[in-house]
Structures are given as structure tokens and as C-alpha cells.
Amino acid sequence: MTDRQRPARRIAVLATGGTIASRSTPSGIVPTLSVTEVISDVPVPDEVTVVAREIMRKASQQLTMADLRHIQDAVRQMLALTGEDAIDGVVVTHGTDTLEETAFLLDLVHDDERPVVVTGAMRAADSRRSDGQTNLADAIAVAASDQARGAGVLVCLAGSVLAAEGTRKLHTLRLDTFGSVELPGPLGGVTDGDVTIPLRRFRHPPLPPAGEAFDRVRVDMVMVFPGADDVVLRACADAGASAVVLLGVGNGNANDEIVSGVRRLTRQGIVVAVGSRAPFGPTVAMYGDGGGQDLVDAGAVMLHGLPPTQARVLLALLASQGLDPAAIAEALRGYTHPSPGRPPVWQ
């Protein structure tokens, strides 16, 4: 089909900052570009009208949970427009450092067939080989594509189209920094404006959107290392954490002192989820002697393949909606893989 034959599309571009909106300054790379500057010179197909809004102008390392909720609200407000203002798809431009968290929150609550595509850049806009314009043009093409309908929230960078769930930033500098930690990887790709999305990921029923309580709920992350003790776990409990994501060693292992600390937390009603320091592969209740089996016996939940950063967002959303610890743990198990009764990830 030629561009002329394609139906007209209104795509909202919501800018939040990040390197895609940044220039080099004497104090380092910082977001300085307005949304108009971010979209200027981005090639847009004839049938696409872009509606641009600036939600915030922040480096993603500065984002708070309240910011994530504001981005969620902005996307939902755009999708709620009707009549002549109605939108066919949304693109969110975002810093890449914490893009996986925002994209996953958007995906968890997305209750619409229309695509939401999150993109960013690894090189500043004033870099000679900046990737921002290509990534944004690709993301707009994906948001305008029928192939993206019903696919939930997608991440589009360096020509890859990935499901938000399971996607992680895997490299600190490479342009193709994002990868899916589940096989077979991306759902599809974009080449010179042509979108191909042959795969679909299993989608969970949408959760209620984050409300104000999400801004304040505390979910901590704690890493295991040789000689790790329970000091940080105690501090999490003292600070009022609702949940803790433990980054275990290997396939989700710890040591005796951490296991005791986890048992203390779960007995206090703090949900403990176990991911890994390793980027790929599931966490499993395989080892005793301070390992994953002991952590599960102490009341922890294995994340299997769900990235720890994304598990943290899910736990915050569930805790902010007033679920008790047992209900939070049960809901979390529905997102881990494999879990009883859950359909295969890929369809």
C-alpha cells in the first residue's frame, strides 16, 4: 500500500525529556529541547498528523514515581480525546535509563487497542550522529501502523519493536541498547519507515491506573553480594517499604543471613520478590544452603523472567491500590513465568 492509500492518522507525541531532548552543555548532556524542537525535521508520512505536547523536560534518572504517574495520566488523557481531536496512537519520548519502568507502567494499565510507543535516543540531539530523529520517525510509523493495534505498549529504538514487558536497557552506550530478556526477542522492526510486527506477546488484563498513592508507596531494591548481611533489608522495613525486590546472585540465590532477613520481612507483611543480578535467564527455587529454595521457604516470590526494575513498578502499583501482602504476592505470581495457569508468553 502506498502512503497515499493509507488512512489518515493523528498521532500524539508526548515529550518527557531524556537524551532525545538534550544537548551538550558545559555541565554535561542535559534536556534543553522543547517538544517542537524534538519533532522538528523528523520525517513524518503524508497521512500522519502529529499533535505534540510537552509533559515534562527531565533526564530519566531524575524521574519520581509521581512523574511516572503524570506520564500515565497524560497518555490516558490523549487517548480519551474524541471527535476531531481523537488520537490514533501515542508516542512517548523518554530518557532511556528508566524507560523500561515507565513503559511497563503504561502497559500494565493500558486498556485500549490503540498503540502506545515509547522511544528515546542514546546520543544527544546535537551529536553529529544522533539517533533521536530516526527513532522518533520509527516510533511514529509504529504508532500509525495497524500492525501495532492490540499489541499494548511497545518500545521502539534502533529499528527494533519490543513489548514493554520483559524489555531492559542492556548496554550503557550502544544505540541498540534495549533487548527483551525473553525469547525470541523483539516483536518486529522498522526499516526506513516500513513497519513489520509479526509477533504478539501475551497480554495481561489491564490493572486500574496508578492514583496518588502510587507516588508515595515504597518498594526498595536490595542486591546480594559476597558477605551481604541483613542491614539493608532492615533499613527497608524501618523506612516503611511495602515490598522489596531482592537482586539475588545467579538464578536467585542469597546466603543464610539474607534468608533470615527475608523471613523477618515477609512475617511483617512486606512482600519480597527475587530477581537476579544476571541480566538473562529466570530465577528459580533450585538451591538450598542460602539459595532460592530457602528464599521461597522464607516467603519470597521468584520473579522468573520478569525484570526486577519492572517487578518494582508492578509491586508499587499493586501496593498503592490497597491490596494486602498475600494478594500482592498472588497477583505478582500471575506476571512471573512460568506460573500455574498462565498461557505461553508468545502467541
Ligand SMILES: NC(=O)C[C@H](N)C(=O)O
Ligand atoms: N540515553 C538517555 O536518554 C540517558 C539519559 N541519562 C536519560 O535517561 O535521560
